[in-house]
Amino acid sequence: MSSIWAFLGIPPQALFGQLMVGLINGAFYAMLSLGLALIFGMLNIINFAHGALYMMGAFAAYFLLNFFGIGYWPALLLAPLIVGAFGMVIERLFLKQLYGLDHLYGLLLTFGLALILEGVFRELYGSSGLPYAPPPELTGGYNLGFMYLPTYRGWVVVASAIVCIGTWLLIEKTRLGAYLRAATENPALVQAFGINVPAMITLTYGLGVALAAFAGVLAAPIYSVNPLMGSxxxxxxxxxxxxxxxxxxxGSVITGFMLGLLEGLTKVFYPEASNTVIFVVMAIVLLIKPQGLFGRAN
Amino acid sequence: MAETVLSANDLQGWYGESHILHGMSFEVRDGEVVTLLGRNGSGKTTTMRAIMGILGKRKGSIQFKGAETIGLPSNAIARLGVAYCPEERGIFASLNVKENLLLPPKVAPGGMSLDEIYEIFPRLRERAGSQGTKLSGGEQQMLAIARILRTGAKFLLLDEPTEGLAPVIVQQIGATIKTLKDKGFTILLVEQNFHFASTLADRHYVVEHGHVVDMISNDALEANKGKLQAYLGV
Structure with a gap:
């Protein structure tokens, strides 16, 4: 066994430690890209405000704690609800006007929205970041022998896996999910069957935004609460x-976790490439399979 | 005379900038099968879409059971008890056959149960787990009709249900429509296959350039054959 590590030229702690970091990053990639995929499927809008809404999730947790004394566990539920509701207002007021237009309009509007939101928070709270402590139950860690596992990081991976699987089950196995899949394909016909599609669109945006906010709360104890964390x-x-x-x-969930791991591995074996490896993969995928690994050609 | 279920009066309809319907007026009475006949592009499908509320812009009047529906969104119209089987069938690729069947929500009591539907369309039971668009054309057409029978809607809009299907399937669909008529459904049918329409319908409206130019009852069909050929011939 030890000869393998000698051959690879790295200690196991470093390898598993980086894999863990990769898995954490992958968890955030998965939750955020899941929300983006949901929103794109239903609204046909590339939601550039997603990072800002993720940041707002973290800030919502921070406000709940510092203004109302509401701790981490309730915030995990409340922050997505609050930010999700904010998202639904945005959809009703602005995004609604853009359906049927070119993708570019949605992209520009949400990009502008992201700049405004991040600007407001940076103006109010600076960009150095605010502390947010993990709940006492999740501090400390376990020595697994081959690596040290901080409890909170383990929790993030588990929580995001649960949320991703839950969302997938909701979409693939429930009646509401069937409406959602059908409305993604042919909204006019689904509405002609008596389903209120505009309300479903609003709810879908709310759900995608709530996923981003949930990720934001999970991220707060790891990365601190920072107006630029999303961008x-x-x-x-x-x-x-x-x-x-x-x-x-x-596809977005699996790809999120895989790319997080790939990034972690790159940090071990060739750290110089760790910031660019995902974009290299993206370029290769675009050349070979432009619709993406799990995408349907249309 | 049976009570009027649907009546259109001076119905105007547009696709974007093009004005397609120029004052359609017709009515469908309870328990009737009524067809819209006419050449391609005369506005039959557009009329169906206008009734269902999925046309961009429409004017005039469409009353369903005495209620004006011209300003309602399509989901509200469906909830009044109108069910739509579109020309392109609209089977969802991301749903399996059973999910496609269960998709349209119940809008009124008295819809058929899944078992009753499977009795009429046994193929759909066999293929319940298949992806909707993996079915043959005939099976997809049956699925498109079957899924609106669950909803409890008693007024059906069937847009060219026999288009592109083999004669044996056409017969089967004809038998199904007859069964539905016997069960008390009211049906507005768009049909290119005139012979098929004449075996089912009570009355025929002839549509030309977006308005009704004639109404012929099925009994008077023989006597009016020459006139009809002039309307529909190329």
Whole structure:
């Protein structure tokens, strides 16, 4: 066994430690690209505000704690609800006007929205980041022998896996999910069957935004609460969505975790490439399979 | 005379900028099968879409059971008890056969149960787990009709249900429509296959350039054959 590590030239702690970091990043990529895929499928809008809404999730948790004394566990539920509701207002007021127009309009509007939101939060709270402590139950860690596992990081991976699987089950196995899949294909006909499609669109946007906010709360104890936390992440998440295939739910989840791991591995074996490896993969996928690994050609 | 279920009066309809319907007026009475006949492009499908509320712009009047529906969104019209089987069938690729069947929500009590539907269309039971669009054309057409029978809607809009199907399937669909008529459904049918229409319908409206130019009852069909050929011939 030890000869393998000698051959690879790296200690196991470093390898597994980086894999863990990769898995954490992958968890965030998966949750965010899942929301983006949902929104794109139903609204045909590339939601550039997704990173800003993720940031708002973290801020919502911070406000709940510092203004109302509401801790991490309730915030995990409340912050997605609050930010999701905010998203639904945005959809009703602005995005609604853009359906049927070119993707570019939605992209510009949500990009502008992201700039405004991030600008407002940076103006109010600076860009150095605010502390948010993990709940006491999740502090500390376990020595697994081959690596040290901080409890909170393990929790993030488990929580995001649960949320991703739950969302997938909701879409693939329930009646509401069947409406959603059908309305993604042919909204006019689904509405002609008596289903209120505009309300479903609003709810879908709310759900996608709530997923982003949930990820934001999970991220707060790891990365601290920072107005720019979303814009750092969102570019990579868009690469993940392109690789997985626009609009594919399962594809975005699997691709998110895989690319997180790939990034972690690259940090071990060739750290110089770790920031670019995802974009290299994206370029290759676009050349070979332009609709993405899990996307349907249309 | 049976009570009027649907009446259109001076119905105007547009696809984007093009004005397609120029004052359609007709009515369908309870328990009737009524067809819209006419050449391609005369506005039959557009009329169906206008009734269902999925046309961009429409004017005039469409009353369903006495209620004006011209300003309603399509989901509200469906909830009044109108069910639509579109020309392109509209089977969802991302849903399996059973999910396609269960998709349209119930809008009124008294819809058929899944078992009753499977009795009429046994193929759909066999293929319940298949992807909707993996079915043959005939099976897809049956699925498109079957799924609106669950909803409890008693007024059906069937847009060219026999288009592109083999004669044996056409016969089967004809028998199904007859069964539905016997069960008390009211049906507005768009049909190119005139012979097929004449075996089912009570009355025929002839549509030309977006308005009704004639109404012929099925009994008077023989006597009016020459006139009809002039309307429909190329």
């Amino acid at each position: 750092n992440l969102i570019i990579i998440v868009f690469a993940v969505v392109v690789i997985g295939g626009m609009g594919s739910i399962l």
